[in-house]
Amino acid sequence: MSRLVKKRSKKAGLAPGTLIHIGTQKPGATKIELIEYDASHLERVQYTSLAQCPLPKAAPTVSWINVDGVSQVEVLQHFGECFGIHPLVLEDILATDQRPKAEDYGAYLYVVLKMISLDDQSGELQSEQLSIVLGDNYLISFQEGLAGDVFEPVRVRLKNEKGRLRLTGSDYLLHALLDVIVDNYFLILERLAERIEGIEDELIETPTTATVQAIYRLKREMLFLHKAVWPLREVVGGLQRRDSQLIQDATVIYLRDLYDHTVQVVDTMETLRDMLSGMLDIYLSSVSNRLNEVMKVLTIIATIFMPLSFIVGLYGMNFKNMPELEWRYGYPAVVLLMVVIVCGMMFYFRKKRWL
Secondary structure (H helix, E strand, O other), X not given: OOOOOOOOHHHOOOOOOOOOOEOOOOOOOOEEEEEEEOOOOEEEEEEOOOOOOOOOOOOOOEEEEEEEOOOOHHHHHHHHHHHOOOHHHHHHHHEOOOOOEEEEXXXXXXXXXXXXXXXXXXXXXEEEEEEEEEOOOEEEEEEOOOOOOOOHXXXXXXXXXXXXHHHOOXXXXXXXXXXXXXXXXXXXXXXXXXXXXXXXXXXXXXXXXXXXXXXXXXXXXXXHHHHHHOOHHHHHHHHHOOOOOOOOHHHXXXXXXXXXXXXXXXXXXXXXXXXXXHHHHHHHHHHHHHHHHHHHHHHHHHHHHHHHHHHHHHHOOOOOOOHHHHOOOHXXXXXXXXXXXXXXXXXXXXXXXXX
């Protein structure tokens, strides 16, 4: 439940804009990387201290500043002073339970969303908040964690001097980062779909209580994914409508394509959620059918033995005037009668298709 709801008790009663980190403290120091590029050059710099502000150069150079780890308040205060970021934005960056959104502050655009990864060992989804501050010729990305990101394809594309990234502004860099995150959502959904298909086969063949537990775990993961992905459609929709002057006309076309991808992710997610809801009904039906089969077999066995029990009980009575008891062929005749009754009942059951 801590993944869905994070404690905000330590912010209760404080003034808006108070910088307090909300979320899990990530081990390790904050890492700051600066990537400056234009059509002719590319430079990457790692910052180990806050002695200098990594201020962006003049256009057409684009500066991408990536900050790994947001638990240190002094780091956020430093960037707030260097770039004139509003305290409410810094507060949202530190609060890692934000709903995906986009806000226009005039000189810069603030976007927050979730990066999702799937733990191979536990099978659980892990979420990391990504906050982006987009300026005229710079972009600052604040990542909650320190374990890496999904932006390596973007860094590789920046090495291509003839690529579109090197020839466009910071708004297209924003699109590239959002696009690779949405593509990663597709990969997560594909892996979840494979797990759901495996559970479906198990439901049909041999459903067990472990199957129900797996379904409930997947339903919880889909709820977690829904919370992270569903609002993103509104975010991308607002960006492609060009509500901000920082988004150029040439980038709007790509944002429209990104909006289509986001809608596909949401549709796929809803489809998987519907499948999981239906799988519980399938499990109950399978268990009911198995119980009916067992009861049918037991009923047939009991029905077959009812006349046999009657015959055995009848001739088990201790009356003297029972001529069959002294008959030479009495025992074989009774056994033969019992066999005929069993065969007759089996034939009748098969004719009625009860077997």
